[in-house]
Structure formats: C-alpha cells, structure tokens
Amino acid sequence: MSRSRLLIKLLIAAVVLAIGAVFWLRRSDTSEGPDAAAEGEVAASPVNELAWLAGCWKHEEPGFRRDEQWMRPGGGTMIGMSRSVAEDRTVEHEYLRIEMREGRLAYVASPSGQGEAAFVSIEITDRTAVFEAPEHDFPQRIAYERMSPRSVLAWIEGDVDGVSRVVEFPMTATSCP
Incomplete structure (x- = not known):
C-alpha cells in the first residue's frame, strides 16, 4: 500500500473514531450520579445532541487499528x-472538537503535522452526525451513524483527483484506558 493511501486511510479512520465516540457518549448519558449537575448545565447546548458519541471506539482490520475517544459534552464542546x-x-494521531461556530455545530480536526480543519454540520439527528467542508482537499464530508448502542459507522467522503471516494470505518465500543 502506498504511503499516501495509508495516510488517507488513517485520516478516515481518525474521523470515524471521533464520530463513534460521540455516539457512545449519547448512549451512556444517564443524567444520574455525581455528574448530573454538570450534565444539566450542558442540556441547553446543541453539542449535547451528540452525547451518544461520547466514549471509546475501535476499528480493527488486519495490520491496522484505529482508536477514537470522546469526552461527554461540557462547556459547549x-x-x-x-x-x-x-x-x-x-x-497518525488527531485532536478533535465539536463546538458551535457561527450558529452551527462544527467538527474541528487537528491531524498530526497538519493545520486545523473545520467541517460544519449539515445533518444532526439522534443517530447521525454529518459535517461538511466543501473547500477541504479530502475528505470534504465526515459522518457518524449510530448503528446500535455499541456500534457506530463512521465514514469520510469526497473527491480525490476528480474521483468520488467513500471510506467507511465500522467501530465498536471498547473500554476506555
């Protein structure tokens, strides 16, 4: 596998794991226990709609593993x-944020060795989160779909050299380190 294909695959995996974590958070948000007051403070934030992604997620295939972890919503992010x-x-590693930007949720990625890229929400439901940045090289779209309480399908899509590509990362919930 060429280095550029591996890097694209890794970037896609990172995005998928990030989305998966948001699904996990939503699944595990119970509003009980010592964090109940803090969770109540976040309830008014649109970011809270993605609480199902919180938690730890993994994608594995022969010779490759991607881990993604999301914190519960707090302080609007x-x-x-x-x-x-x-x-x-x-x-590859990546730091991720979901936050409000100009009245919409935005998925902000800081991949290893590269500048920050922001993708604005185009669809947010209780099972799906889709973010888009048409001007970005690849991907132009990042999405997460909650398949079950313990599985998320993350994918990235866009054009590479004029050819449409979709890379999927099926992820399962895993214990957090």
Missing part, C-alpha cells in the same frame, strides 16, 4: 482524540 496504528507503529 466535546473533545476527542484518535490514534491509528499500522504494523505495531503509531502512524
């Missing part, structure tokens, strides 16, 4: 991170 490992070596 969700914070996430991802790591991609190929052949027992970290090949």
Whole structure:
C-alpha cells in the first residue's frame, strides 16, 4: 500500500473514531450520579445532541487499528482524540472538537503535522452526525451513524483527483484506558 493511501486511510479512520465516540457518549448519558449537575448545565447546548458519541471506539482490520475517544459534552464542546496504528507503529494521531461556530455545530480536526480543519454540520439527528467542508482537499464530508448502542459507522467522503471516494470505518465500543 502506498504511503499516501495509508495516510488517507488513517485520516478516515481518525474521523470515524471521533464520530463513534460521540455516539457512545449519547448512549451512556444517564443524567444520574455525581455528574448530573454538570450534565444539566450542558442540556441547553446543541453539542449535547451528540452525547451518544461520547466514549471509546475501535476499528480493527488486519495490520491496522484505529482508536477514537470522546469526552461527554461540557462547556459547549466535546473533545476527542484518535490514534491509528499500522504494523505495531503509531502512524497518525488527531485532536478533535465539536463546538458551535457561527450558529452551527462544527467538527474541528487537528491531524498530526497538519493545520486545523473545520467541517460544519449539515445533518444532526439522534443517530447521525454529518459535517461538511466543501473547500477541504479530502475528505470534504465526515459522518457518524449510530448503528446500535455499541456500534457506530463512521465514514469520510469526497473527491480525490476528480474521483468520488467513500471510506467507511465500522467501530465498536471498547473500554476506555
């Protein structure tokens, strides 16, 4: 596999894991226990709609693993991170945020060694989150879909050299470190 294809695959995996974490948070949000007051404070924030993504998610295939973790909504943001490992070596990492920008939710990614990229929401439901940045090189769209309480399908899509591409990352819930 060429280095550029591996990097694209890793970027896609990072995005998928981030989306998966948001699904996990939503699933595990119970508004009980010591965090109930803090969760109540967040209830008015649109970011809280993505609480189902909170938690830890993994995508595995032979020779490759992507882990993604999202914190519960707090202070109007969700914070996430991802790591991609190929052949027992970290090949990519990414810091992620979901926050309000200009009245809409935005997915903000800071991939390893690259500048920040913001994708604005075009669809948010109780099972789906789709973000878009048409001017971005690849991907132009990042999405997460909650398939069940313990599984999320994340994908990235866009044009590469004039050819439409979609890369999917089925993720399952995993214990957080």
